Amino acid sequence: MDTILTVTDLTKKFGPLTAVKDLSFTIEKGNVYGILGPNGSGKSTTLGIILNVVNRTAGNFSWFDGSISTHEALKKVGAIIERPNFYPYMTAVQNLKLVCKIKEVPETKIQEKLELVGLWDRRNSKFKTYSLGMKQRLAIASALLNDPEILILDEPTNGLDPQGIHQIREIIKKIAGQGTTILLASHLLDEVEKVCSHVVILRKGMKLYSGPVDSMLASHGFFELRSENMEELKGLLEKNASFGKIESFNGTLTAYLKEEMDAESLNKMLYEKGIVLSHLVKRKESLEEQFLTLTKNN
């Protein structure tokens, strides 16, 4: 598989504060990556470093096979970080023409990309007349002008209204569907969960985890159970070695698995023991729950 980005032992200090510490990860072609972390965990700083706008204190990063300079590599990358930054007095088309000049790509894609983000009708309006959602969509169009190898998005839905968030997500899904590698930094977990296959989790500038979303926690999931006879159910589960922690909340038992078990065999086993369930759901921890477990002060 082709490597798009390799980061090794990256460190950034702002005076006494260490924003990123010994961070290493690689981005492979074709995957959708999420960088997760609470506010101030070093996500934007990391992206700033690999995008040539923040100077690193130590460590290394290399784009593609490392044979070209960072600014040449960035011409094959599409990125938007934080707020969309364009010349306010220029129209969408004028701004995009400028980006084409910088990236050294022909201006032929402007229409296609503006149509993709639904701004073609407003192409001749000045950037300053746009709403935040439109600005963000223009930023995405601009990042896609060169049909990038990788699209980097930093908090793309920040500050948008629900409709705007929905539009951006739809666009991201569409792009991911076309096979473009995406690196998405966000603190909104459901956002990452919906589109990402891999995650890098940061806390206070340190990497807690990087790898596929599925194997984030060595967890076999849990059952949510309800029955007429809750006491007996609880007693039975506690005696079973397959289960770890068992919690009772609002008339529902939550039983965490220590080893793999499917819902069918649990149901069968309980029925044989004379317990009839009125509610049986097998679930995996959501990304949010896994994330909170990981970032808890460990």
Next chain:
Amino acid sequence: MVRLLQIEFIKLWNNRASKILITSYFVLLTSIALIAAIKFNIGPVKFHLADQGIFNFPYIWHFNTFITAIFKLFLAIVIVSMMANEYSNKTIKQNLIDGLSKKEFILSKFLTVISFALTSTIFVFVVSMILGLVYSDYDELSIIFSDLEFLAAFFVKLVGFFSFCLFLGIFVKRSAFALGFLILWAILEQVMFGLLGWKVMSWESAGRIKDFFPLESMTNLIKEPFTRLSAVQNIGEQIGENMNFDYHVYWYEFLIVIFWTVLFVYLSYALLRKRDL
């Protein structure tokens, strides 16, 4: 190189304020021709400025480059704000992310500065040539094309001054403050000269040191042309004042300004490289 200039051109020409300032600047450069129209008729005294020899070759090269250099402030505003706006719109960040290197960024600004200076020089050359051909008392080719070093001085002076503006724009990041700083700096040079001459050394050596200050060295390239006018010379002789000043442009004056230009451009680049955006 063409690409970098095109990038800067898109940024500048789509900005209405810059467009108006640039246009007015070149209109003003041309309007120097209007001086020719200055006539006074006070009874028996008839005064026609064009007849006073200000449009005589080669004096006109000196006179016009000196006068038009005053208008450079218009472009100073454009240059300072084209730099500072990149910071306030945060577009500098986006430019770098889009794949412009920091070197290319500075280079695109510096190339713009060069083209401004070059266009101005060509403008002044053409306007002066026309005015000279119409009004000059001398029209031998050898006279017309003498003293052309004033045009070279004009070019170097503008490049130096605009590079200073460029640096201030990057350094201060706010156009209004950067322009304030420019004025403050001009005053500071005079204050420093005053202090040196008053306390530290003789006025003569202070004056020599002053010639090395950035703005002062640029002013020095083209010295005031008025005392060269025959009319003024005549008055000087009558009141017994010696007016044999040295008007020439010297190579070391070029060198000082070029030194500052290189320094300002390098400092702009160093600053951009060092800063986190």
